[in-house]
Amino acid sequence: MSTSPNAPYHHGNLRQALLEAALVILEQQGEAGLGLRDLARAVGVSPAAPYRHFDSRAALLEALAVTGFQRFSARMEEVAATHSDDAMAAMGKTYVVFALQNANLFRLMFSPQLKKEARPGLRMAADAAFETLRHVVGGDVREGRIKALAAWAKVHGLAVLLLDGQIAIRAGEDTEALVAEIIGSL
């Protein structure tokens, strides 16, 4: 996500350039600042150009959420592969840190406005992320699902409470250290 939203677009993959610029705008200005015309201006293409790739603003938001889940899954898989002893704790911390570092993207990924039932691509991307967790949890089908949902609820709740400013962080307290302690505590 190092693309400047003001870097003019020259050649290559326009869809990818639009998505990268949109991710920067999303984090800097929030979802409200993200329109297809603003995006065209940021990438330096004609106002009509983004419509070749995204039918509507909703389609752009969906594509951003899908990209978010893909990056998130890739990071979770990498952590699971490199932390065989404490994969659950490492993944939990990664989940919360991802949310804190990409707050607006995280909110968009889990926005109730982007209904996953009506968006098969988004549903698949979200399910793939859950499957990474489900695989690490192990167990039989039924028990494994419940345990994975419990682990998900805990890290999602922690992420949301921190993002929404509900947990009182004490003066001098390190948020990531607190996250690691909470995740390791049960």
Added chain:
Amino acid sequence: MSTSPNAPYHHGNLRQALLEAALVILEQQGEAGLGLRDLARAVGVSPAAPYRHFDSRAALLEALAVTGFQRFSARMEEVAATHSDDAMAAMGKTYVVFALQNANLFRLMFSPQLKKEARPGLRMAADAAFETLRHVVGGDVREGRIKALAAWAKVHGLAVLLLDGQIAIRAGEDTEALVAEIIGSL
């Protein structure tokens, strides 16, 4: 919360009548439907009357959130007192069921828009709810805080994921039974 928002106000405690009507409107129409003028109309008082109790719409929302935390704490304390063997599981289920049954009130109580740092009354009401949990968790000051935060994160995450439609409930599956299973699983 049995007051109809259309029941005309006759006498007695206007502040309480306004709050009760506002709670009904909040659940039925969401926060966006809640203005002081609409509320005056619903209670059957003059448009200026609510201002005797609430300076602004923000003050009304804060009072609603405080009321929400007070009811929530009362319910949690009752559950803790009557479930000495499995207080944590019972409180966890109560937390999620409260969120599902009072979705808009729950969202308001934890809204990042209502900054608790700037609202001592709301901060106190929220802290009192956390203290109920903190007391049941036990342990020394430091360890108890971490464990209580972990338990809170889990039930808050479960509530938010369910409210936001992120957990795929299977056909014929009972949500409350699933909640109890997830809470009991670690």
